[in-house]
Amino acid sequence: MRSPIHETNDALPIVILGGGFGGLFTALHLRDLHSCPIILIDQSWSFVFKPLLYELLTSEVKLELICPRYDQLLHNSGITFVLGTVEAIDLDQKQVELDSGLKYSYRHLVLALGSTTSYLGIPGAKEHTRLFRTAYDVFALAQHLRNRLQIATQTEDITERLALLTVVIVGGGASGVEIAATLADLLPTWYIPLGGNPEEIRIVILQRGDDILKESTSDRLRETAKSALKGRNASVEVLLGSEVKEVHPGAVEFERNEQQWRLAAATVLWTTGNATHPVIEALPIAAENRDKRDRLLVKPTLQLPDFPEVFAAGDCAIDPSNPQPATAQVAYQQGAAIAHNIKALINGKSPTPATVNLRGMLMKLGMHESAVEIFDRYEIKGQLGQAIRLSTYLEFMPTPARNFVNRTGWFAEEILKQIARV
Structure with missing residues (x-):
């Protein structure tokens, strides 16, 4: 099938694959470029503000804020949104194919x-664990947990009831710790009105390594997180050196201290194990231009070494000269850098290295509470930390995305609520 836009190179579009932080904000920063069309392709109708999915679970913020539709965010921007799943990329022919059969040739590709x-090859992990990556995951988890709490109130057998009230979280990285702290505060608020005893609720983190948050935070923030986990409304246990061997319906088998353990749990959350996207993995990129995780190595300008018309950002790429964590604040700054360099190339100028300024770490540590470490110097926690975390994420959203949020008034309202509690 011929591309809908397939004429001279100057008339070809900039095609952006993926509407996450990197892709969406590349598009938004290109919206004033009128010399060629811009196409954003994503398999979902809505953007997902993943750092705030915890607040969606706890109803601290509204769905419309966390998952605004692309047609709302891109309204009057001149950017074309295409709903579709990428099937293949032909780097030599400069063409992208979707599962629908549509093909798009490009001038520049992002x-x-x-x-x-x-799932790290662990038997039963895919079939019997839950993810926490989308709004659907959040609502499915909430329905599942409420159902288990209801059943627990009508279960007299103590062993069966405790299994219903046990949540196992595989992975002690930032996501695992944040969801553990959130659930430890949230579940008692759901269980007590049912007549349940919150002391029976058990949250267990299974961490393979010898510490939590080993690679994602500073020592100070790690200690803050450990302290926060101990002060929640329900019990949170961290079992270090625990290697999951198999997941069954209602139970997890793991090895710890050279012993085999079986933990009965009605809920198992999977927060570890990121893999390179299959489409990225299938690209004919030489091994020397990939890292050990199969991510694409890019130049400081975020271009592929052998394909300068192609840029890459976020989780699927890494600049070996300046590696950055896979966080929202990095991806949105990379989006701005890619847009700047695409404009430079179109105007006959040279691209410049991307600059990423890490403002600090933001971590959700319970309902209405967060810890914020600013520029590796200052740490603010509790309710004020939550207010700063929310306002910082708002700042990540450039116009027109930020304008969309401001028009709703929801975000400002939530920040004021947080500050009022301090």
Whole structure:
């Protein structure tokens, strides 16, 4: 099938694959470029503000804020949104094919497809665990947990009831710790009105390594997180050195201290194991231009070494000279840098290295509470930390995305509520 836009090179579009932080904000920063069309392709109708999915679970913020539709965010921007799943990329022919059969030739291509979940070859992990990556995951988890709490109130057998009230979280990285702290505060608020005893609720983190948050935070923030986990409304246990061997319906088998353990749990959350997107993995890129995780190595300008018309950002790429964590604040700054360099190339100028300024770490540590470490110097926690975390994420959203949020008034309202509690 011929591309809908397939004429001279100057008339070909900039095609952006993936509407996450990197892809969406590349598009938004290109919206004033009128010399060629811009196409954003994503497999979902809505953007997902993943750092705030915890607030969606706890109803601290509204769905419309966390998952605004692309047609709302891109309204009057001149950017074309295409709903579709990328099937293949032909780098030599400069063409993208979707599962629908549509093909798009491009002048410049932006790869921002993110990562997928790896279950590390563990039997039963895919079938019997839950993810926390989308709004659907959040609502499905909430329904599941409420159902288990209801059943627990009508279960007299103590062993069966405790299994219903046990949540196992595989992975002690930032996502695992944040969801553990959130659930430890949230579940008692759901269980007590049912007549349940919150002391029976058990949250267990299974961490393979010798510490939590080993690679994602500073020592100070790690200690803050450990302290926060101990002060929640329900019990949170961290079992270090625990290697999951198999997941069954209602139970997890793991090895710890050279012993085999079986933990009965009605809910198992999977927060570890990121894998390179299959489309990125299938690209004919030489091994020397990939890292050990199969991510694409890019130049400081975020271009592919052998394909300068192709840029990559976020989870699917890494600049070996300046590696950055896979966080929202990095991806949105990379989006701005890619847009700047595409404009430079179109105007006959040279691209410049991307500059990423890490403002600090933002971590959700319970309902209405967060810890914020600013520029590796200052740490603010509790309710004020939550207010700063929310306002910082708002700042990540450039116009027109930020304008959309401001028009709703929801975000400002939530920040004021947080500050009022301090």
